[in-house]
Amino acid sequence: xxxxxxxxxxxxxxxxxxxxxxxxxxxxxxxxxxxxxxxxxxxxxxxxxxxxxxxxxxxxxxxxxxxxxxxxxxxxxxxxxxxxxxxxxxxxxxxxxxxxxxxxxxxxxxxxxxxxxxxxxxxxxxxxxxxxxxxxxxxxxxxxxxxxxxxxxxxxxxxxxxxxxxxxxxxxxxxxxxxxxxxxxxxxxxxxxxxxxxxxxxxxxxxxxxxxxxxxxxxxxxxxxxxxxxxxxxxxxxxxxxxxxxxxxxxxxxxxxxxxxxxxxxxxxxxxxxxxxxxxxxxxxxxxxxxxxxxxxxxxxxxxxxxxxxxxxx
Numbered sequence: 001x002x003x004x005x006x007x008x009x010x011x012x013x014x015x016x017x018x019x020x021x022x023x024x025x026x027x028x029x030x031x032x033x034x035x036x037x038x039x040x041x042x043x044x045x046x047x048x049x050x051x052x053x054x055x056x057x058x059x060x061x062x063x064x065x066x067x068x069x070x071x072x073x074x075x076x077x078x079x080x081x082x083x084x085x086x087x088x089x090x091x092x093x094x095x096x097x098x099x100x101x102x103x104x105x106x107x108x109x110x111x112x113x114x115x116x117x118x119x120x121x122x123x124x125x126x127x128x129x130x131x132x133x134x135x136x137x138x139x140x141x142x143x144x145x146x147x148x149x150x151x152x153x154x155x156x157x158x159x160x161x162x163x164x165x166x167x168x169x170x171x172x173x174x175x176x177x178x179x180x181x182x183x184x185x186x187x188x189x190x191x192x193x194x195x196x197x198x199x200x201x202x203x204x205x206x207x208x209x210x211x212x213x214x215x216x217x218x219x220x221x222x223x224x225x226x227x228x229x230x231x232x233x234x235x236x237x238x239x240x241x242x243x244x245x246x247x248x249x250x251x252x253x254x255x256x257x258x259x260x261x262x263x264x265x266x267x268x269x270x271x272x273x274x275x276x277x278x279x280x281x282x283x284x285x286x287x288x289x290x291x292x293x294x295x296x297x298x299x300x301x302x303x304x305x306x307x308x309x310x311x312x313x314x
Contacts, residue, residue: 003029003313004115008063008209011116012048023050023061030118030311032059042239043216045208049241052118059118059311060241062205066113069203071285073103076213081222082276089274102213106285112200118311119197119205122243123252125304126188127180131161133171138163142171177304182257182296185305196307199254202261205308207284208239215245215284225269225278234282244308248281251291252306258292265291265302 003026014022019037027034035051035058050061078086078098086098095101131138141157156162160177180188189195197205207215214220216233226234226248237243244252249266264281268274280286294300 004064004117006061006063006116006313008065011061011063014048019048019050023052026050026061026118026313027052029314030054032118032311038241040237040239040241042208042236043210043233045210045239047208047239051121051241054311057124057309058121059309060121062117062119062240062242064114064116065204065209066111067204067209068109068211069107069112069200069207069285070109071102071106071213071283072109072211073099073106075211076102076218078276079219079222082220085222085274085276089277093273102280105280105287106213106283107199107203107287112204114201114204116313117201118313119201119240119242120309121237121241123250123306124189124309125177125306126185127177127304129176129178131174131176133174135174137161137176138171138174180305182253182305185253185307186255189307189309192309194309194311195255196252197254197310199256199259199261201310202252202254202308203284205240205242206238206245206262210284213283214279215239220276220279220282223275225275226282227266227269245282245284248278250304250306252308257296258289259287260292260295261286264288265295267291 011019016037023034023037026032032052032054035053037048037050040047040049052059076099083098089095138161141161141163145155154162154164162175163171164173166172186196212218215238221229221232234246245262248263248269251260251263251265253260262282268281269278295302
């Protein structure tokens with residue numbers, strides 16, 4: 001059986017020994033290293049996760065399926081707090097009834113045939129260039145700020161340089177950022193033999209087949225925006241073991257230029273539009289069509305273009 005044909009049920013029904021053999025076969029064929037297999041649980045569902053490493057980038061096996069994607073807003077039953085928060089936002093901004101708004105801001109219900117694939121655990125930022133601790137740019141920054149770095153774990157300069165320090169005060173990691181276009185970001189991935197997800201693949205990767213508004217259910221905290229909660233289900237890795245859809249400021253591009261997933265660039269939170277609207281941006285099927293079209297236009301810009309690398313299985 002081609003590995004791309006591996007289905008969710010088949011993978012979880014394998015014995016541990018058989019799953020381990022399959023993971024090592026995949027690794028050998030695709031020049032990867034098996035990091036390990038582990039059983040995970042998320043939102044009252046369980047799954048066996050296989051993790052792989054490729055040149056320091058970690059990937060998880062996402063089995064194939066024919067899932068139902070998108071969101072049926074007629075099935076959504078808001079909590080009293082969600083309804084009250086939306087009522088305040090609707091009154092201030094002249095928004096339609098809640099079901100109509102949720103329907104407009106999520107992708108339509110559809111089915112998609114998706115193969116098994118390896119998907120990066122973390123989003124990849126092609127704007128970022130790793131720097132050695134003794135890089136002249138790092139040394140110059142350290143010399144210029146001097147004692148102000150005492151006790152600081154992370155320092156970001158106005159010139160796009162980020163330096164992280166360990167507990168002893170030594171440089172643990174440094175990186176510089178550069179502006180890149182969508183085409184440059186996609187080309188950077190291609191240069192590594194990778195591509196980013198399609199919109200359908202992103203939803204399957206994030207929700208893992210959950211039909212609720214969020215990958216963990218329909219509810220969300222009633223006070224504060226996602227960025228106000230440093231712990232919670234949105235900060236946890238999902239059923240596949242992916243860190244995805246955790247921060248509305250860190251939206252991800254897809255192969256469809258006008259479709260971004262996992263956030264709205266933080267505009268709802270930054271604009272103080274209301275707590276429910278802020279959490280809605282983390283809905284698995286969230287779509288801000290105007291934001292996506294603006295990003296793809298000549299007027300659009302972003303401080304970072306995040307991609308979700310994919311390795312296709314053969």
